[in-house]
Amino acid sequence: MTGSNFNNRSNRCYAALHLPDGKIMLAGHTSGSDGTDLALVRLLPNGHYDESAGPGGRMRINLGNHADICLAAVLDGEGRIVVAGCARQQGPLGYTGLVARTDINGQVDTQFGNNGHVISHWM
DSSP, X not given: OOOOOSSSOEEEEEEEEEOTTSOEEEEEEEEEXXXXXXXXXXXXXXXXXXXXXXXXXXXXXXXXXXXEEEEEEEEOTTSOEEEEEEEEOSSTTOEEEEEEEEOTTSOBOXXXXXXXXXXXXXX
C-alpha cells in the first residue's frame, strides 16, 4: 500500500488508472489553506512512486479556481487523463461542473476546452 503526502495537506483519491506501460495513476484532489487543487500520483508497477513524474511522483494542478475537485478520472483513447468533478469559483455561483484533461505526466492539455478545462454551470 502506498500513501501520498502533498506537504501536509488533506488528500483524497477517487480513481486508479492502469496505464499502458504498467504504471498506475491515482487521481483526486488535495486541500489546504490556499484552496483545493487536482492531484495526480504516478506509481511504478511495484507501487513505488514514479520519481520521473513531478516531485516524488506527485503532480498538483491548479486550474485557477478556489477549489478544483476531482471525483472521477478515466483514460481516453489516446492515453490522456480526463478528470471530472466540480470547481468552486469566487462569487455567488458556488460549485460548477468541471472537466479537465492532462497527459500522463500531469501536464494540462491546453488544446482541450479553455486552457485544459471546461466549466459547466449545470450544478
